[in-house]
Each structure stands twice: as structure tokens, then as C-alpha cells.
Amino acid sequence: MALIVQKYGGTSVGTVERIEAVAEKVIKFRQDGHDVVVVVSAMSGETNRLLGLASDVMERPDPRELDVLVSTGEQVTIALLSMALKKRGWDARSYTGGQVRILTDDSHGKARIQSIDGEKMKNDLNEGRVVVVAGFQGVDEAGNITTLGRGGSDTTGVALAAALGADECQIYTDVDGVYTTDPRVVEDARRLEKITFEEMLEMASLGSKVLQIRSVEFAGKYKVPLRVLSSFKEGPGTLITIDNEEDDSMEQPLISGIAFNRDEAKLTLVGVPDIPGVASRILGPVGDKNVEVDMIVQNIGQDGTTDFTFTVHRNEFEKAEEILQQICADLGAREVVGDNKIAKVSIVGVGMRSHAGVASTMFRCLAKENINIQMISTSEIKVSVVIDEKYLELAVRSLHSAFELAESE
Structure with a gap:
């Protein structure tokens, strides 16, 4: 008998009829003799509705009270799914x-999970019950309700699988696996049979919305077998594995996928004194305000000054700009320049390690389309560029074609 943790996203439980369908799917696993723990998101659109209510009351809602509010969405779903299972004669x-x-x-x-007490769940499983847990939420030491950030139900599912020693964590969503890129942008994007944790971690961090990055971190750290599946059609999905060493290296694809993120903004501090420690004096206050910085570029100093550029999530642009204006005054820099109409495009693949010329192929492809590159960031298995947002889809399609990622005939 296997222990399976299943996570169902908002579209999978978006209506009562879909919740009933999830109950049927869960029952099939129980009938096959498996223990099942189910993690669910709020019904599709519910979190946005709750956030809208909060903004109607308060322009910048108190974070504690906002967590109390938005966590109620999942509470509705867990109760309805448990009712649907009980109606069918299965204890939940x-x-x-x-x-x-x-x-x-x-x-x-954006709370982080520190520990999970699995005793209640283990006792229920031993008594033959299906355990249904609200995703996206937890409590802190003081008993305050916390939430894990958008997509946090994925993290809940993987964390529960790790805590319970599950045989597999299955993430059910509205797509039937991980694709070479978003099929809504590139029609002939291909579903991957498998992808490494390392590649998936890069894809998630670079904008792929299939899985939340922390869920992939958890799965990789605790070696939780992870599979992405569709709630709406049968299929093998995509298996996320530790590595691809069992593959013939001759068959190893150069690039596994193209990730992109529209939610980027860029800030530049112009005319910063070119002295030791200046990066810390800029990024320290930004980090202290819980603003996450992504790509960073510092130009070569001229006349004793330099320009310091970094990117942040677009919804933190104004907050970061405000912090930077104060830093600008403190450092005696010239000015702060911002741009919230940029996008990031990235190519990802473990095959890069053993192949030269991947970056030059990418740059040549973008140049051919007259797309200007504003920033570049690289690692062993990825190359990311910042470009003007209006060229995003053209860049993704061109790169997908250049690296021959389409479904083969």
C-alpha cells in the first residue's frame, strides 16, 4: 500500500461539480488500496475576490488581517471535499x-514552513480516513494565521509528503504536465516526460507558473517523487526526478525549456560613488524591507562613480523605488531611474554543461529579431535576459524555434 499526497489547484476545485470529480478521483486511489492525503487550494477566483474586498476597505491592508481573510478560501474547499467523500461512503x-x-x-x-506535526494525519490514515488539508496556510509560534504566498498550496503538498514519508506527491492542475514553454504563447510547445529538480527549480524561479519554487526546493531537498498531472484528462504527466543520469548522454537535450516572466521591473541608481561596500549599502535596506532582488548589474566605474541596476517583482516596484530614493540621497548619487515595462526570458537545460555556444545562439536569435538585450544573467544551466516587455512573445517563439523544442513530427 502506497501513501499518496495529492494537491488540487483552484481550477481543479473551481465549482461544486469539480469538487465532486476530485472526490471520485481520490476514491479510485483508495479503492486501489492506497492511503491518500489531499491538499486543496481555494476555489478558482476566490482568493482574488477576497483580496478585492480587502482593498475596498483599506488601500494597504494590514498583513496579519489579510492572512486571516485570504486563508478562509481553502477552508471552504476542504469542508466541501470532505462532504463529497462522506456522501460517497468514504470517511474523511x-x-x-x-x-x-x-x-x-x-x-x-510569504511565510516559510518550519515544521509539521504529522500525528493527527497518521492516526486518521491508520483508521482508514482520507485526510483533507487546506493548502497555502499555517500558523506561527504565537498562533497567528499565516499564508505561504501565491501558489503556496504546492509547497504545502510537497512539505506534507516529506513529513509523512509519502511514496509520491501528485500536483493536479489545469495543465497535463511541464511544457518546453507556455503553450498559450507557443502552440507547438512539447510536454516533457521528465525534468530534473535542478531544471524545474530554475524554470519555477524564472517565471514558469506550473509549480511554486519552494515546492520544488522541498521536493529536491527531501527527494520527494513529484509528478505534475491534469485534473481534467488522463495521462502520465511530467515526472520531476533527481537527475537524468540514466539517459544516454547522446540523447540529452541541449535545452529543456524556455521560461519567462512578465512581472519584472528594473531600477537603476545613477552616479553612485564607486567605493567598496556600496552594493551592500544599496541592497541592505532593500532586503531589510523584504523586497526580493533578482538580477544585478554594476557598470564599470567612470569619474569615481558607477551605475547600479537591479530587478524586482513588478508589484514591489513602487516600494523599492521609494527605498532607493532615500538611498540615493544618503549616498549622494545622481538619480533613480525606473522601468516597469520589462520582461525576463530564460533558456534552461542541464545539457548546457556539456555544450558550448548556447548563449551565443540565444543572442544571435534575439539580434535577428532586432530585440535589444538590457541585462544578462547566467548560471551552469540557464541564461536569462531582460528585454522590453512588448517583444516578449516574439522572443519566446523565436528561441523555441532556434533550439528546436517543438513536438517532432
């Missing part, structure tokens, strides 16, 4: 994140 029990003691830090809106 629902739990909020706090009730199963998913302990997090106190960073409201």
Missing part, C-alpha cells in the same frame, strides 16, 4: 493548516 476529515500544526515563521503573506 478536513483540517486547516493550523489544525495540523503547519508551523511557519511570522512573515505574513
Whole structure:
């Protein structure tokens, strides 16, 4: 008998009819003799509705109260799914994140899981129950409700699988696996049979919306077998594995996928004194305000000054710009320049390690389309560029073709 943790996203539980369908799917696994723990998101659109209510009341809602509000979406889903299972004669029990003691830090809106008490769930499983847990949420040491950030139900699912020693964690969503890029942008994007944790981690961090980055980190760290599947059609999905060493290296694809992110913004501090420690004096206050910085470029100094550029998530642009204006005054820099109409495009693949010329192929492809590159960042298995947002889809399609990622005939 295997222990399976299944996570169902918002579209998978978007209506009562879909919740009933999830119940049927769960029952099939129980009938096959497997123990099942189910993690669910709020019904599709519900979190946005709750956020809208909050913004109607308060322009910048208090983070603690916002977490109390948005966590209610998952509570509705766990109760309805448990009812649907009970109606079909299968014992089920629902739990909020706090009730199963998913302990997090106190960073409201993007809390991190510190520990999970699995005893209640194990007892229920031993008694033959299906355990249904609210994703996206937990509690801090003081008992305050916290949330893990958008897509946090993926992290809940993988973390529960790790804590319970599950045989597999299955992430059910509205797509039937991980694709070479977003099929809505490139029609002939190909579903990958498997991808490494390392590649998936890069894809998730670079803008692929299939899985939340922390869920992939958890899965890789605790070696939780992870599979992405569709709630709406049968299929093998995509298996996320530790490595591809069992593959013949001759068959190893050069690039596994193209990730992109529209939600980028760029800030430049112009005329910064070119002295030791200046990067820390710029990025320290930004980090202290919990603003995550992505790509960083510092130009070669001229006349004792330099320009310092970094990117942030677009919804933190104004906050970061405000912080940077103060830093500008403190350092005696010339000015702050911002641009929130940029996008990041990245190519990812473990095959890069053993092949030269990947970056030059990418740059040549973009140059052919007259797309200007504003920033470049590289690692062993990825190359990322920042470009003007209006060229994003053209860049993705061109690169997908240049690296021959389409479904073969």
C-alpha cells in the first residue's frame, strides 16, 4: 500500500461539480488500496475576490488581517471535499493548516514552513480516513494565521509528503504536465516526460507558473517523487526526478525549456560613488524591507562613480523605488531611474554543461529579431535576459524555434 499526497489547484476545485470529480478521483486511489492525503487550494477566483474586498476597505491592508481573510478560501474547499467523500461512503476529515500544526515563521503573506506535526494525519490514515488539508496556510509560534504566498498550496503538498514519508506527491492542475514553454504563447510547445529538480527549480524561479519554487526546493531537498498531472484528462504527466543520469548522454537535450516572466521591473541608481561596500549599502535596506532582488548589474566605474541596476517583482516596484530614493540621497548619487515595462526570458537545460555556444545562439536569435538585450544573467544551466516587455512573445517563439523544442513530427 502506497501513501499518496495529492494537491488540487483552484481550477481543479473551481465549482461544486469539480469538487465532486476530485472526490471520485481520490476514491479510485483508495479503492486501489492506497492511503491518500489531499491538499486543496481555494476555489478558482476566490482568493482574488477576497483580496478585492480587502482593498475596498483599506488601500494597504494590514498583513496579519489579510492572512486571516485570504486563508478562509481553502477552508471552504476542504469542508466541501470532505462532504463529497462522506456522501460517497468514504470517511474523511478536513483540517486547516493550523489544525495540523503547519508551523511557519511570522512573515505574513510569504511565510516559510518550519515544521509539521504529522500525528493527527497518521492516526486518521491508520483508521482508514482520507485526510483533507487546506493548502497555502499555517500558523506561527504565537498562533497567528499565516499564508505561504501565491501558489503556496504546492509547497504545502510537497512539505506534507516529506513529513509523512509519502511514496509520491501528485500536483493536479489545469495543465497535463511541464511544457518546453507556455503553450498559450507557443502552440507547438512539447510536454516533457521528465525534468530534473535542478531544471524545474530554475524554470519555477524564472517565471514558469506550473509549480511554486519552494515546492520544488522541498521536493529536491527531501527527494520527494513529484509528478505534475491534469485534473481534467488522463495521462502520465511530467515526472520531476533527481537527475537524468540514466539517459544516454547522446540523447540529452541541449535545452529543456524556455521560461519567462512578465512581472519584472528594473531600477537603476545613477552616479553612485564607486567605493567598496556600496552594493551592500544599496541592497541592505532593500532586503531589510523584504523586497526580493533578482538580477544585478554594476557598470564599470567612470569619474569615481558607477551605475547600479537591479530587478524586482513588478508589484514591489513602487516600494523599492521609494527605498532607493532615500538611498540615493544618503549616498549622494545622481538619480533613480525606473522601468516597469520589462520582461525576463530564460533558456534552461542541464545539457548546457556539456555544450558550448548556447548563449551565443540565444543572442544571435534575439539580434535577428532586432530585440535589444538590457541585462544578462547566467548560471551552469540557464541564461536569462531582460528585454522590453512588448517583444516578449516574439522572443519566446523565436528561441523555441532556434533550439528546436517543438513536438517532432
